[in-house]
Amino acid sequence: MNKLVNNAEEAIHGIEDNMTLMLGGFGLCGIPENCISALVKKGTKSLTCISNNAGVDDFGIGLMLQKKQVKKMISSYVGENAEFERQLLSGELEVELIPQGTLATRCMAAGYGMPAIFTPAGVGTEVAEGKETRVFNGKTYLMEYAFDADFAIVKAWKGDSMGNLVFRSTSRNFNPLMAMAGKITIAEVEELVPVGSLDPDHVHTPGIYVHRIFEGKGYEKRIEQRTVRKKE
Amino acid sequence: MLDKFGIAQRIARELKDGMYVNLGIGIPTLVANYVPQGMTIILQSENGLLGMGPFPYEGDEDPDTINAGKQTITTLPGSSIFDSAMSFGMIRAGKVDLTVLGAMEVADNGDIANWKVPGKMVKGMGGAMDLVASAKNIIVAMQHCDKAGNSKLLKKCSLPITGLGCVKKVVSDLGVFDVTPEGFKLLERAPGISVDEIKAKTEGRLIVEGEIPEMKIN
Numbered sequence: 512m513n514k515l516v517n518n519a520e521e522a523i524h525g526i527e528d529n530m531t532l533m534l535g536g537f538g539l540c541g542i543p544e545n546c547i548s549a550l551v552k553k554g555t556k557s558l559t560c561i562s563n564n565a566g567v568d569d570f571g572i573g574l575m576l577q578k579k580q581v582k583k584m585i586s587s588y589v590g591e592n593a594e595f596e597r598q599l600l601s602g603e604l605e606v607e608l609i610p611q612g613t614l615a616t617r618c619m620a621a622g623y624g625m626p627a628i629f630t631p632a633g634v635g636t637e638v639a640e641g642k643e644t645r646v647f648n649g650k651t652y653l654m655e656y657a658f659d660a661d662f663a664i665v666k667a668w669k670g671d672s673m674g675n676l677v678f679r680s681t682s683r684n685f686n687p688l689m690a691m692a693g694k695i696t697i698a699e700v701e702e703l704v705p706v707g708s709l710d711p712d713h714v715h716t717p718g719i720y721v722h723r724i725f726e727g728k729g730y731e732k733r734i735e736q737r738t739v740r741k742k743e
Numbered sequence: 744m745l746d747k748f749g750i751a752q753r754i755a756r757e758l759k760d761g762m763y764v765n766l767g768i769g770i771p772t773l774v775a776n777y778v779p780q781g782m783t784i785i786l787q788s789e790n791g792l793l794g795m796g797p798f799p800y801e802g803d804e805d806p807d808t809i810n811a812g813k814q815t816i817t818t819l820p821g822s823s824i825f826d827s828a829m830s831f832g833m834i835r836a837g838k839v840d841l842t843v844l845g846a847m848e849v850a851d852n853g854d855i856a857n858w859k860v861p862g863k864m865v866k867g868m869g870g871a872m873d874l875v876a877s878a879k880n881i882i883v884a885m886q887h888c889d890k891a892g893n894s895k896l897l898k899k900c901s902l903p904i905t906g907l908g909c910v911k912k913v914v915s916d917l918g919v920f921d922v923t924p925e926g927f928k929l930l931e932r933a934p935g936i937s938v939d940e941i942k943a944k945t946e947g948r949l950i951v952e953g954e955i956p957e958m959k960i961n
Contacts, residue, residue, distance in 0.1 A: 537790045537827070538813040540806065563827070590866035599864075608865065611789065612831025612873030619828040630835065631876035635854075635907035638872065668807075680807040680824055684790050687826045715826075732806035738814040739801040 514718070515672045515703075516725045519549035522697045526555055526662055529582075533618065533658065533689040534562040534572060535665035538735045541682030542571050543666040545699045545727035551575055557582040561658055563614060563685055565589045570733050579603065587611035591735070610638060613655050615688055620657035622691020622720065627656050663693025666727070667716070670700035671707075674721030675714045683715065690716045699727040745916045745933045745960075750884050752777045752960045754843055754914050757882060758784055765789065765834070765874060767844030768812045770884040774843055785821075787839055789870040791830045794822030811870065831870065835877045842878035844871065846885045846910075848900045851926040851947030853910040855883065856902035868905065875906030887915035887944055894946035896920070896927055917941050919958060925950055931958035 536542030566573035583605040598604035610632040629652035665686040668679035703726035755777035786795040796817035804815040858868040920927040926948025
Protein backbone atom coordinates (compact mmCIF):
# COMPACT_ATOMS: atom_id res chain seq x y z
CA MET A 512 0.00 0.00 0.00
CA ASN A 513 1.43 3.34 -0.97
CA LYS A 514 -0.89 6.26 -0.42
CA LEU A 515 1.77 8.58 0.85
CA VAL A 516 2.91 11.30 -1.52
CA ASN A 517 5.55 13.95 -0.87
CA ASN A 518 3.63 17.12 -1.45
CA ALA A 519 0.62 18.82 -3.05
CA GLU A 520 2.20 18.87 -6.53
CA GLU A 521 2.46 15.07 -6.47
CA ALA A 522 -0.95 14.71 -4.88
CA ILE A 523 -2.79 16.54 -7.67
CA HIS A 524 -1.18 14.44 -10.43
CA GLY A 525 -3.83 13.47 -12.95
CA ILE A 526 -6.10 16.45 -12.41
CA GLU A 527 -6.69 17.66 -15.95
CA ASP A 528 -8.67 20.41 -17.66
CA ASN A 529 -12.48 19.96 -17.65
CA MET A 530 -12.52 17.66 -14.62
CA THR A 531 -14.94 17.89 -11.68
CA LEU A 532 -13.40 18.45 -8.25
CA MET A 533 -14.82 18.49 -4.76
CA LEU A 534 -13.08 20.81 -2.34
CA GLY A 535 -13.76 20.54 1.38
CA GLY A 536 -14.21 23.42 3.80
CA PHE A 537 -16.81 25.89 5.03
CA GLY A 538 -15.90 29.46 4.20
CA LEU A 539 -12.12 29.44 4.72
CA CYS A 540 -12.35 26.93 7.56
CA GLY A 541 -10.85 23.53 6.76
CA ILE A 542 -9.96 24.23 3.14
CA PRO A 543 -7.15 22.29 1.41
CA GLU A 544 -4.77 25.24 1.20
CA ASN A 545 -1.77 23.31 -0.13
CA CYS A 546 -3.64 21.63 -2.98
CA ILE A 547 -5.37 24.86 -3.99
CA SER A 548 -1.95 26.55 -4.25
CA ALA A 549 -0.64 23.63 -6.31
CA LEU A 550 -3.63 23.78 -8.66
CA VAL A 551 -3.10 27.52 -9.12
CA LYS A 552 0.57 26.86 -9.92
CA LYS A 553 -0.30 24.04 -12.32
CA GLY A 554 -2.87 26.23 -14.09
CA THR A 555 -5.42 23.49 -14.78
CA LYS A 556 -8.42 25.07 -16.51
CA SER A 557 -12.16 24.70 -17.10
CA LEU A 558 -12.69 22.97 -13.77
CA THR A 559 -16.07 22.31 -12.24
CA CYS A 560 -15.71 22.84 -8.50
CA ILE A 561 -18.15 21.46 -5.95
CA SER A 562 -17.57 23.39 -2.75
CA ASN A 563 -19.89 24.99 -0.22
CA ASN A 564 -18.33 28.41 -0.84
CA ALA A 565 -15.98 29.98 -3.36
CA GLY A 566 -13.38 31.50 -1.06
CA VAL A 567 -12.60 35.22 -0.89
CA ASP A 568 -10.85 37.34 -3.50
CA ASP A 569 -7.32 36.48 -2.44
CA PHE A 570 -7.68 33.16 -0.62
CA GLY A 571 -9.14 29.71 -1.08
CA ILE A 572 -10.93 28.98 -4.35
CA GLY A 573 -10.81 32.75 -4.95
CA LEU A 574 -7.19 32.20 -6.02
CA MET A 575 -8.32 29.78 -8.73
CA LEU A 576 -11.00 32.22 -9.85
CA GLN A 577 -8.39 34.96 -10.19
CA LYS A 578 -6.53 32.73 -12.65
CA LYS A 579 -9.81 31.91 -14.47
CA GLN A 580 -9.38 28.19 -13.84
CA VAL A 581 -12.99 27.56 -12.87
CA LYS A 582 -15.70 26.99 -15.47
CA LYS A 583 -18.49 26.16 -13.05
CA MET A 584 -19.07 26.44 -9.30
CA ILE A 585 -21.58 24.24 -7.51
CA SER A 586 -22.10 25.87 -4.11
CA SER A 587 -24.70 26.91 -1.55
CA TYR A 588 -23.35 30.38 -0.79
CA VAL A 589 -20.91 32.46 -2.80
CA GLY A 590 -20.87 35.91 -1.21
CA GLU A 591 -17.74 37.83 -0.18
CA ASN A 592 -15.95 37.57 -3.53
CA ALA A 593 -15.81 40.50 -5.98
CA GLU A 594 -13.93 38.64 -8.74
CA PHE A 595 -16.50 35.86 -8.52
CA GLU A 596 -19.29 38.39 -8.98
CA ARG A 597 -17.53 40.00 -11.95
CA GLN A 598 -17.04 36.66 -13.75
CA LEU A 599 -20.61 35.62 -13.00
CA LEU A 600 -22.11 38.84 -14.37
CA SER A 601 -19.87 38.76 -17.47
CA GLY A 602 -20.90 35.16 -18.20
CA GLU A 603 -17.37 33.74 -17.86
CA LEU A 604 -18.41 31.63 -14.90
CA GLU A 605 -21.37 29.32 -14.53
CA VAL A 606 -22.86 28.88 -11.07
CA GLU A 607 -25.28 26.30 -9.74
CA LEU A 608 -26.62 27.24 -6.32
CA ILE A 609 -28.05 24.41 -4.27
CA PRO A 610 -29.26 24.18 -0.67
CA GLN A 611 -26.44 23.45 1.77
CA GLY A 612 -28.02 20.30 3.18
CA THR A 613 -28.63 19.03 -0.34
CA LEU A 614 -24.99 19.67 -1.19
CA ALA A 615 -23.81 17.76 1.88
CA THR A 616 -26.20 14.87 1.37
CA ARG A 617 -25.37 14.51 -2.35
CA CYS A 618 -21.74 14.02 -1.27
CA MET A 619 -22.81 11.57 1.41
CA ALA A 620 -24.92 9.60 -1.08
CA ALA A 621 -21.90 9.20 -3.38
CA GLY A 622 -19.82 7.89 -0.50
CA TYR A 623 -22.56 5.52 0.61
CA GLY A 624 -23.14 4.13 -2.88
CA MET A 625 -26.65 5.53 -3.21
CA PRO A 626 -27.60 7.05 -6.58
CA ALA A 627 -30.02 9.64 -5.25
CA ILE A 628 -31.65 11.12 -2.18
CA PHE A 629 -35.04 12.67 -1.42
CA THR A 630 -35.12 15.99 0.38
CA PRO A 631 -37.83 18.55 1.09
CA ALA A 632 -35.34 21.43 0.69
CA GLY A 633 -36.24 23.55 -2.31
CA VAL A 634 -39.75 22.18 -2.91
CA GLY A 635 -41.85 24.95 -4.45
CA THR A 636 -38.78 27.05 -5.28
CA GLU A 637 -36.73 27.55 -8.42
CA VAL A 638 -34.37 24.83 -7.14
CA ALA A 639 -37.14 22.32 -7.88
CA GLU A 640 -37.52 23.28 -11.55
CA GLY A 641 -37.23 20.24 -13.81
CA LYS A 642 -36.65 17.85 -10.91
CA GLU A 643 -38.55 14.68 -10.14
CA THR A 644 -40.66 14.80 -6.97
CA ARG A 645 -42.19 12.10 -4.81
CA VAL A 646 -44.73 12.31 -2.04
CA PHE A 647 -44.00 10.34 1.14
CA ASN A 648 -46.50 10.45 4.02
CA GLY A 649 -48.19 13.46 2.50
CA LYS A 650 -45.04 15.58 2.15
CA THR A 651 -43.35 16.38 -1.16
CA TYR A 652 -39.66 15.65 -1.68
CA LEU A 653 -37.22 16.43 -4.48
CA MET A 654 -35.04 13.72 -5.92
CA GLU A 655 -31.42 14.87 -6.00
CA TYR A 656 -28.61 12.82 -7.51
CA ALA A 657 -25.38 11.74 -5.85
CA PHE A 658 -22.43 13.79 -7.05
CA ASP A 659 -19.96 12.31 -9.49
CA ALA A 660 -16.54 13.90 -8.99
CA ASP A 661 -13.22 12.91 -10.53
CA PHE A 662 -11.25 14.05 -7.50
CA ALA A 663 -12.13 15.03 -3.95
CA ILE A 664 -9.61 17.20 -2.12
CA VAL A 665 -9.95 17.45 1.63
CA LYS A 666 -8.06 18.84 4.57
CA ALA A 667 -7.78 16.97 7.88
CA TRP A 668 -6.06 17.65 11.16
CA LYS A 669 -4.28 14.33 11.51
CA GLY A 670 -3.88 11.36 9.25
CA ASP A 671 -1.72 8.28 8.78
CA SER A 672 -0.18 6.66 5.72
CA MET A 673 -3.11 4.23 5.54
CA GLY A 674 -5.34 7.22 4.83
CA ASN A 675 -7.20 7.31 8.13
CA LEU A 676 -8.27 10.87 8.96
CA VAL A 677 -9.21 12.85 12.03
CA PHE A 678 -10.69 16.34 11.74
CA ARG A 679 -10.57 19.13 14.26
CA SER A 680 -13.52 21.18 15.52
CA THR A 681 -15.76 22.80 12.88
CA SER A 682 -13.10 22.41 10.20
CA ARG A 683 -14.68 18.96 9.77
CA ASN A 684 -17.75 20.37 7.90
CA PHE A 685 -17.86 18.94 4.34
CA ASN A 686 -14.44 17.27 4.48
CA PRO A 687 -15.36 13.74 5.59
CA LEU A 688 -18.33 13.69 3.20
CA MET A 689 -16.28 14.73 0.21
CA ALA A 690 -13.51 12.34 1.24
CA MET A 691 -16.00 9.51 0.78
CA ALA A 692 -17.28 10.81 -2.54
CA GLY A 693 -14.33 11.24 -4.90
CA LYS A 694 -13.28 8.67 -7.47
CA ILE A 695 -9.82 9.63 -6.26
CA THR A 696 -9.57 11.31 -2.86
CA ILE A 697 -6.61 13.43 -1.86
CA ALA A 698 -6.16 14.31 1.81
CA GLU A 699 -3.76 16.94 3.04
CA VAL A 700 -3.19 16.85 6.78
CA GLU A 701 -1.65 19.20 9.29
CA GLU A 702 0.11 16.33 10.95
CA LEU A 703 1.02 12.96 9.49
CA VAL A 704 1.16 10.51 12.37
CA PRO A 705 2.58 6.96 12.51
CA VAL A 706 0.24 4.10 11.68
CA GLY A 707 -1.15 2.81 14.95
CA SER A 708 -1.14 6.11 16.78
CA LEU A 709 -4.73 7.00 15.88
CA ASP A 710 -7.28 5.30 18.11
CA PRO A 711 -9.47 3.30 15.69
CA ASP A 712 -12.52 4.43 17.67
CA HIS A 713 -11.65 8.04 16.95
CA VAL A 714 -11.03 7.85 13.20
CA HIS A 715 -13.55 10.05 11.35
CA THR A 716 -12.72 8.91 7.81
CA PRO A 717 -11.57 5.31 7.34
CA GLY A 718 -8.54 5.02 5.08
CA ILE A 719 -10.42 3.00 2.45
CA TYR A 720 -11.84 6.28 1.12
CA VAL A 721 -8.48 8.03 0.84
CA HIS A 722 -6.11 7.36 -2.08
CA ARG A 723 -3.36 9.93 -1.57
CA ILE A 724 -2.20 11.64 1.60
CA PHE A 725 0.54 14.07 2.55
CA GLU A 726 1.50 16.43 5.33
CA GLY A 727 0.81 19.98 4.22
CA LYS A 728 2.91 22.93 5.20
CA GLY A 729 2.62 26.61 5.95
CA TYR A 730 -1.07 26.61 6.85
CA GLU A 731 -2.36 30.15 7.04
CA LYS A 732 -5.84 29.22 8.33
CA ARG A 733 -7.19 32.65 7.59
CA ILE A 734 -10.13 33.84 9.69
CA GLU A 735 -12.98 35.30 7.64
CA GLN A 736 -14.91 37.03 10.45
CA ARG A 737 -12.85 37.65 13.54
CA THR A 738 -15.34 38.16 16.35
CA VAL A 739 -14.21 38.45 19.98
CA ARG A 740 -15.41 39.64 23.35
CA LYS A 741 -13.47 41.65 25.87
CA LYS A 742 -12.22 40.05 29.05
CA GLU A 743 -14.38 41.25 31.92
CA MET B 744 -41.90 50.19 18.02
CA LEU B 745 -39.18 47.62 18.64
CA ASP B 746 -35.58 48.00 17.56
CA LYS B 747 -33.63 44.91 16.54
CA PHE B 748 -32.66 44.23 20.14
CA GLY B 749 -36.30 44.42 21.18
CA ILE B 750 -37.31 41.96 18.47
CA ALA B 751 -34.60 39.56 19.68
CA GLN B 752 -35.69 40.04 23.29
CA ARG B 753 -39.31 39.27 22.43
CA ILE B 754 -38.35 36.14 20.50
CA ALA B 755 -36.28 34.97 23.47
CA ARG B 756 -39.55 34.71 25.40
CA GLU B 757 -40.53 31.84 23.09
CA LEU B 758 -37.60 29.75 24.35
CA LYS B 759 -38.16 26.81 26.67
CA ASP B 760 -35.64 24.97 28.78
CA GLY B 761 -33.81 22.22 26.89
CA MET B 762 -34.66 23.44 23.40
CA TYR B 763 -32.30 22.85 20.48
CA VAL B 764 -32.36 26.09 18.49
CA ASN B 765 -30.90 27.26 15.19
CA LEU B 766 -30.45 31.02 14.95
CA GLY B 767 -29.96 32.64 11.55
CA ILE B 768 -27.65 35.52 10.73
CA GLY B 769 -28.62 39.08 11.78
CA ILE B 770 -31.34 39.80 14.36
CA PRO B 771 -31.85 36.07 15.10
CA THR B 772 -28.24 35.80 16.34
CA LEU B 773 -29.04 38.45 18.98
CA VAL B 774 -31.66 36.16 20.55
CA ALA B 775 -28.79 34.26 22.21
CA ASN B 776 -28.10 37.34 24.36
CA TYR B 777 -31.55 37.17 25.99
CA VAL B 778 -31.80 33.52 27.07
CA PRO B 779 -33.45 33.71 30.51
CA GLN B 780 -31.22 32.99 33.50
CA GLY B 781 -31.24 29.36 34.56
CA MET B 782 -32.53 28.14 31.20
CA THR B 783 -30.41 25.78 29.09
CA ILE B 784 -30.72 26.33 25.34
CA ILE B 785 -28.50 24.35 22.97
CA LEU B 786 -27.63 26.37 19.88
CA GLN B 787 -27.09 24.51 16.63
CA SER B 788 -24.76 25.96 14.03
CA GLU B 789 -25.38 24.26 10.70
CA ASN B 790 -21.70 24.03 9.78
CA GLY B 791 -21.56 21.23 12.35
CA LEU B 792 -21.80 22.22 16.00
CA LEU B 793 -24.29 21.71 18.81
CA GLY B 794 -23.66 23.81 21.88
CA MET B 795 -22.36 27.02 20.35
CA GLY B 796 -20.78 29.31 22.93
CA PRO B 797 -20.06 33.04 22.89
CA PHE B 798 -17.35 34.78 20.89
CA PRO B 799 -13.84 33.93 22.16
CA TYR B 800 -11.87 36.32 24.32
CA GLU B 801 -9.45 38.44 22.34
CA GLY B 802 -6.41 36.32 21.54
CA ASP B 803 -8.29 33.02 21.96
CA GLU B 804 -9.71 32.93 18.42
CA ASP B 805 -9.48 29.50 16.83
CA PRO B 806 -9.69 29.50 13.00
CA ASP B 807 -11.04 25.92 13.15
CA THR B 808 -13.99 26.95 15.32
CA ILE B 809 -16.52 29.12 13.52
CA ASN B 810 -20.29 29.41 13.18
CA ALA B 811 -22.40 29.35 10.02
CA GLY B 812 -21.80 33.10 9.66
CA LYS B 813 -18.05 32.30 9.57
CA GLN B 814 -17.52 34.17 12.84
CA THR B 815 -15.04 32.88 15.39
CA ILE B 816 -16.95 31.33 18.28
CA THR B 817 -16.35 28.92 21.16
CA THR B 818 -17.67 25.54 22.20
CA LEU B 819 -19.16 24.86 25.63
CA PRO B 820 -18.95 21.93 28.05
CA GLY B 821 -21.22 19.33 26.45
CA SER B 822 -20.77 20.58 22.88
CA SER B 823 -20.54 18.17 19.99
CA ILE B 824 -19.10 18.45 16.49
CA PHE B 825 -20.25 16.63 13.35
CA ASP B 826 -20.14 16.85 9.59
CA SER B 827 -22.48 18.88 7.39
CA ALA B 828 -24.63 15.90 6.35
CA MET B 829 -25.38 15.00 9.95
CA SER B 830 -26.01 18.66 10.70
CA PHE B 831 -28.72 18.87 8.06
CA GLY B 832 -29.81 15.35 8.93
CA MET B 833 -30.80 16.46 12.42
CA ILE B 834 -32.56 19.48 10.90
CA ARG B 835 -34.42 17.38 8.31
CA ALA B 836 -35.40 14.77 10.90
CA GLY B 837 -37.07 17.45 13.01
CA LYS B 838 -34.69 17.17 15.96
CA VAL B 839 -34.09 20.92 16.08
CA ASP B 840 -36.97 22.40 18.06
CA LEU B 841 -36.91 25.98 16.85
CA THR B 842 -35.47 27.91 13.93
CA VAL B 843 -35.32 31.70 14.01
CA LEU B 844 -34.48 33.46 10.78
CA GLY B 845 -34.82 36.74 8.98
CA ALA B 846 -36.99 37.36 5.92
CA MET B 847 -37.45 39.85 3.11
CA GLU B 848 -41.10 38.82 2.74
CA VAL B 849 -43.57 36.53 4.48
CA ALA B 850 -46.99 35.63 3.05
CA ASP B 851 -50.12 35.12 5.13
CA ASN B 852 -50.05 31.39 4.26
CA GLY B 853 -46.57 31.01 5.79
CA ASP B 854 -44.52 31.21 2.58
CA ILE B 855 -41.16 32.88 3.05
CA ALA B 856 -38.76 34.68 0.68
CA ASN B 857 -35.34 35.51 2.02
CA TRP B 858 -32.60 34.43 -0.38
CA LYS B 859 -32.71 36.24 -3.67
CA VAL B 860 -33.54 39.60 -5.15
CA PRO B 861 -33.72 39.31 -8.96
CA GLY B 862 -31.33 41.68 -10.70
CA LYS B 863 -29.04 41.89 -7.69
CA MET B 864 -26.00 39.72 -7.00
CA VAL B 865 -27.26 36.32 -5.95
CA LYS B 866 -25.20 34.97 -3.09
CA GLY B 867 -27.06 31.74 -2.56
CA MET B 868 -29.48 30.16 -0.13
CA GLY B 869 -26.90 28.56 2.16
CA GLY B 870 -28.86 26.39 4.57
CA ALA B 871 -32.06 28.46 4.52
CA MET B 872 -34.06 26.20 2.20
CA ASP B 873 -33.14 23.10 4.21
CA LEU B 874 -34.09 24.81 7.46
CA VAL B 875 -37.46 26.14 6.33
CA ALA B 876 -38.41 22.88 4.61
CA SER B 877 -37.90 20.80 7.74
CA ALA B 878 -38.00 22.82 10.95
CA LYS B 879 -40.89 22.02 13.29
CA ASN B 880 -41.23 25.60 14.42
CA ILE B 881 -40.07 28.64 12.50
CA ILE B 882 -40.17 32.15 13.90
CA VAL B 883 -39.31 35.00 11.57
CA ALA B 884 -37.61 38.14 12.89
CA MET B 885 -38.13 41.01 10.47
CA GLN B 886 -38.89 44.64 9.85
CA HIS B 887 -42.60 45.02 9.13
CA CYS B 888 -42.06 47.37 6.16
CA ASP B 889 -39.26 48.03 3.69
CA LYS B 890 -37.40 51.34 3.59
CA ALA B 891 -40.01 52.81 1.24
CA GLY B 892 -42.75 51.90 3.75
CA ASN B 893 -44.18 48.95 1.81
CA SER B 894 -45.49 46.06 3.87
CA LYS B 895 -43.36 42.92 3.95
CA LEU B 896 -46.22 40.87 5.45
CA LEU B 897 -48.01 40.07 2.22
CA LYS B 898 -50.86 38.16 0.60
CA LYS B 899 -48.29 36.51 -1.66
CA CYS B 900 -44.51 36.78 -1.80
CA SER B 901 -43.24 38.70 -4.82
CA LEU B 902 -39.60 37.61 -4.43
CA PRO B 903 -38.33 34.09 -5.21
CA ILE B 904 -39.60 31.67 -2.58
CA THR B 905 -37.34 29.99 -0.01
CA GLY B 906 -40.00 27.66 1.34
CA LEU B 907 -43.76 27.13 1.23
CA GLY B 908 -46.20 27.37 4.14
CA CYS B 909 -43.52 26.99 6.79
CA VAL B 910 -43.53 30.14 8.96
CA LYS B 911 -45.39 29.69 12.26
CA LYS B 912 -44.85 33.08 13.88
CA VAL B 913 -43.58 36.54 12.95
CA VAL B 914 -42.05 39.04 15.35
CA SER B 915 -41.69 42.40 13.62
CA ASP B 916 -40.89 45.86 14.92
CA LEU B 917 -44.66 46.43 15.15
CA GLY B 918 -46.02 43.27 16.73
CA VAL B 919 -46.24 39.52 17.16
CA PHE B 920 -48.28 37.43 14.75
CA ASP B 921 -49.22 33.77 14.51
CA VAL B 922 -49.51 32.46 10.97
CA THR B 923 -52.88 30.70 10.81
CA PRO B 924 -54.94 29.23 7.95
CA GLU B 925 -56.92 32.50 8.02
CA GLY B 926 -53.85 34.74 7.86
CA PHE B 927 -51.67 36.73 10.28
CA LYS B 928 -53.29 36.66 13.70
CA LEU B 929 -52.21 39.67 15.76
CA LEU B 930 -51.19 38.57 19.26
CA GLU B 931 -49.36 41.57 20.69
CA ARG B 932 -48.60 45.16 19.75
CA ALA B 933 -45.11 46.61 20.08
CA PRO B 934 -44.86 49.41 22.67
CA GLY B 935 -46.55 52.57 21.38
CA ILE B 936 -48.00 50.94 18.26
CA SER B 937 -51.76 50.97 17.64
CA VAL B 938 -53.85 48.25 16.04
CA ASP B 939 -54.79 50.74 13.32
CA GLU B 940 -51.16 51.31 12.41
CA ILE B 941 -50.59 47.57 12.18
CA LYS B 942 -53.71 47.22 10.01
CA ALA B 943 -52.47 49.98 7.72
CA LYS B 944 -49.03 48.44 7.36
CA THR B 945 -50.04 44.82 6.82
CA GLU B 946 -50.91 43.90 3.25
CA GLY B 947 -51.66 40.23 3.95
CA ARG B 948 -54.85 39.03 5.63
CA LEU B 949 -54.84 40.21 9.24
CA ILE B 950 -56.98 38.85 12.06
CA VAL B 951 -57.61 41.09 15.04
CA GLU B 952 -59.74 39.53 17.75
CA GLY B 953 -60.69 41.43 20.89
CA GLU B 954 -58.29 43.63 22.82
CA ILE B 955 -54.70 43.26 21.66
CA PRO B 956 -52.26 43.64 24.56
CA GLU B 957 -49.12 45.71 24.31
CA MET B 958 -46.15 43.38 24.63
CA LYS B 959 -44.11 43.27 27.78
CA ILE B 960 -40.37 43.02 27.41
CA ASN B 961 -38.05 43.52 30.29
